[in-house]
Amino acid sequence: MADEEERGMARYRFHCTNGLECVFDARGTEVRAASRLITRARKVAADVRQSLANRTDWSEWRVSVHDLSGRRVLVQPFEPAADRIKVAA
Template identity: 45%
Template sequence: MENKQDGGQPVNRRKKLVRRPVHACGHQGKSSTAQRFRFHCSDGHHAVFDRVGRWVWDPLLVWIHADQVARSVMSSCGGRLDWTGWIVDVHDQAGRHVCSLDFTDVRMDRQAA
């Protein structure tokens, strides 16, 4: 992306993206390529499997999407259920475990990001 400053000189505003691994759903920097992650939900007895996955460019979005998935599953079930023991279990495209998010750590009164 090239813009011109007031003096007419071109300025390159594109940032170089560096590939860094996702670690414990933390933000480790942007990736130069998108990765597909799957967001499975389970309590050890029942499960909701993510058969499609989601392409993610920024590792921070893995954490945000896991939160959205948990809220979506909780809101789609009628009535108040005990979500203790339920987790969103995130895996990368190679099937490696990336992180887990307890449903009990998700606040339902938060707006979707």
């Protein structure tokens, strides 16, 4: 683990939820830079959408990113706010 920290790598878990249902990431993913967390969260959201393709409403779903100590470091909506505004209009 010390080598990973020296290289700037850290493992994060990307959990997905709509407040009622959850898709937990028990394994986690190594991310080289914290600036890449949003990109990875968007990829996770796309993967969950594909695996649960029978859903039509993703407006309440979020990716909640946690470090290995369990501290939440990011919450990324599945849909950008602008997309929800377009749908509602």
